[in-house]
Amino acid sequence: MKKITTVILTILLASSLYAEDKTKKAKLASDMRTMLKAVGAIQRAGFYNNKEGVKIAAKTLISNLNSLIETDATTYLPDSKANAGKFAKKRAKMIKMYAEDLIVSIETDDFSESLEDYNQILKQCTSCHSRIRQRQWK
Numbered sequence: 695m696k697k698i699t700t701v702i703l704t705i706l707l708a709s710s711l712y713a714e715d716k717t718k719k720a721k722l723a724s725d726m727r728t729m730l731k732a733v734g735a736i737q738r739a740g741f742y743n744n745k746e747g748v749k750i751a752a753k754t755l756i757s758n759l760n761s762l763i764e765t766d767a768t769t770y771l772p773d774s775k776a777n778a779g780k781f782a783k784k785r786a787k788m789i790k791m792y793a794e795d796l797i798v799s800i801e802t803d804d805f806s807e808s809l810e811d812y813n814q815i816l817k818q819c820t821s822c823h824s825r826i827r828q829r830q831w832k
């Protein structure tokens with residue numbers, strides 16, 4: 695009887711961990727989609743010379759970095775990537791830094807610096823994506 699209870703408990707625990715893991719992945723994917731929209735909106739607003747639009751999109755980007763920081767990066771980065779957690783947190787930090795700088799650059803009409811900030815944001819995305827796109831989640 696004790697054995698059966700243990701087995702049942704193990705299954706319950708495993709499935710609840712699985713469910714939690716799925717929720718986290720769904721949240722990460724949803725935040726990623728919001729980030730992509732924000733990046734697109736920055737570009738669009740830039741082309742239309744809409745300074746307010748750039749600032750709003752940069753703020754949206756900043757406020758959607760949480761799941762990037764909270765998700766265990768070892769679940770999606772290859773084992774060869776030592777310090778996966780550090781790497782992911784660094785990317786999130788850099789995206790925040792460049793998005794904040796973009797807001798300042800736009801306010802001060804510094805367009806070449808704005809473009810540099812935008813490029814740097816994209817570089818952070820691709821430096822992680824070039825690593826994960828070759829493989830599935832663990």
Ligand code: HEC
Pocket residue numbers: 722723724726727729730731733762770781782783785786789815816818819820822823826827
């Ligand atoms: C540290 C790693 C990392 C960084 C940085 C990162 N991503 Fe992702 N991204 C992921 C992971 C992990 C997934 C989900 C796994 C997959 O789809 O292969 C993902 C998925 C996505 C998706 C697909 C979401 C879906 O619908 O399933 C989009 C779009 C996306 N990212 C956009 C971005 C943008 C835009 C940035 C930069 C502003 C960015 N990502 C930065 C790791 C990262």
